[in-house]
Amino acid sequence: MTEYEQLGHMEEVKTRVAMPQFFLPHHAIHRSDSSTTKTRVVFDGSSKSGSHLSLNDLLLTGPTVQPPLLSIILNFRLHQYVITADIEKMYRQIMVHIDDRPLQQILWRKQESDPIKTYRLNTLTYGTSCAPFLATRKLIQLADDEGADFPMAAASVKKNFYVDDLLVGADSIDSLTKTCEQVDGLLNRAGFSLRKWSANHPSLSRHIPEDRRETQTELELDRAHSIKALGLLWFPVEDELGFKVPEFPLLTKVTKRTALSEMSRLFDPLGLIGPIIAKAKMFVQQLWKENLQWDDELPEQLITWWLAYRAKLNNIRKLRVPRWILGRNSSKYELHCFVDASEKGYGSCIYIVSQANSIKTSRLLIAKSRVAPTIGLSIPRLELCAAVLGSQLADTVVQTTDFSGNIIYWTDSTIVINWILSPSTSWKTFGSNRVAEVQRLTKGSPTALNPADRISRGTDPDQLQDDTLWWNGPPFLLLTPALWPEFIPTLSPVALELSNKEQRQIVAVLACKEEDPLVTKFSQLACLLRVTAYCLRFVRNCRSSCNRTYGYLTPIEYDNALKVLIRHVQNVTFQAEIEYLRNRGNGQNTLKDASFKSSLKGLDLMLDDQGLLRMNGRLAKSTASFDSHFITVGELSSTQHYIPEFMKPDTLREQQTVVMFQSYNELPRATTIV
16 A cells, blocks of 8 residues: 555545545455565455445446457467566556546555545556456557557557457567567557566567566466466466366365355366366256255265365366467468267367378367256257357357368267258258358268267366367368268168157148128229119119109118128128127127127127117217217228228219218228228
8 A cells, every 4th residue: 555655546635525435445465376466455346335335336337348368368379479468557557537536535544553544546446347448448549549650569459468468479489579569669658567578489588678577487368267266377488278276175065055156166268178167067057956055065976076076176287288279380270160969968179270281280279068958958959059059169269360261060960960951941940040050061070089079978187188089189180181081961760750850840721711792893882882772772662662762872872782781791700799799688789798709899899770780988978879889890802992992082972971981980900901
């Protein structure tokens, strides 16, 4: 804290200000393995205040502006010469606006006998949720502002920094030296200083002062995750990668909580020890299947397995893999993606094969595993999930690196190959969605030569070190493509039956709707009304020889004809509703019975004395004539333009008939008719 005050990173508050304020709790942590700052101060921005809110609750975290750690480590393995460094006190080199500093206040005294004083932090504070974004965004802005003077550094700062750690490489010493010099000069423009330089070749360290070099022989590439976790280590002298195994405490009681806590400390971003992690994932899934409470002690069998697994994890310390995965003077590269699944899980591993003249080198690049869902998928479906995982993993490699070679996919599942070679629309939804994502080049591989079998089933830590199939892939990768195993996807009867179960079944049903000749014979409703009215006049004149009607049709005859047509259409369209209302009798002419299913129940329908379906509703209480009660009209026919065509004022000369028809305007399927 004295250093904070001497460097101007905090200052004493002499007078209180009338502004929003927040006091941050703080404490010290000690890291004996640190080569520079062994004691650090940590500020707790998530501590709740009297308002039950913390400072972090009110801050925005901001987006991620740097490449993910996976991308940086992948690129770190692709170059022959590499160098690492980090920015000294990165957060504390960035000043906070003076108006925001009251939100970063602390209480502190140097000695117990001294009075407690209030201090204000002037720089970006580690422990606040917005600090990572503000710090990394500063680097991006610095590269944009000063990139014209340092073109090589600008690209490197945007691509090769993970928070404050620099991991950069090149294929020549001169190129990498120039890049590092430019990065150092670019950062100095903003007051940043690079320290703890470490390289895999002595020539790269000659221009770096001794006090700025890293003194440790093993470096953590993922420091943010390796304080109490299994971390990835780099040994610069040997130029190899290793693994840091966490120190597990002695357990007096093994519960689901302790097992999950210890399993979460196994961090493997590249999946290099994926078969070992896969076993832990399967164990955790077994704990959930046992329906154990968080603090219930595990059954004896599970306790024995977990303790034995923890003890075997110490063998991981012996594992060393080459950092540089390409062959010297290589000119041609290929990615080979293997996928496999078992009843316990599925996974994918990708190998990069480099060729220099006639010599090929194969190295494991990245791997990923997942446990099988508890719902119990079939093996072919799990194999398809593995194919999806492999294609996504290969796409990640291509998107995050500069790789531009061929990608070849391998699977030993004939059913999956059959699915992928068929159109995605041929399969049910589960298979269709996944096949559409995976339809790329796929070749078959016999199970005995498929390294993804290791990650789908899991491997003990003491067996992985000498497993050449896992670290280098199958031997045929070093041969010419003509000597690769030919794998023709011939389905056995059992496999064919499993494949057919996933095939989309298409059922075609032909629905024929019989048109009513009474209404389909006429193209216009006006013509149909006129003919119907004349027919009704003819029938009436035949029945009565005294009061016969001649001459032009009257509006009353048009109205009667329209009601006859509507009654006919209603009897065809709403036959069930009309029969129900007729059977109910007088006084009960509504569709109120809960047991009767009809789409018209909400309309409060009734049958009038002419047998027409009418709306009852609020009009029953009005003084309007009974004809003002809307009549429910069904679909006349497939030529549903009759009604809107007839409702146009210029369709008929008899305007009174049009007005009369407009009162029959309750259309229950209006959206399909009009």
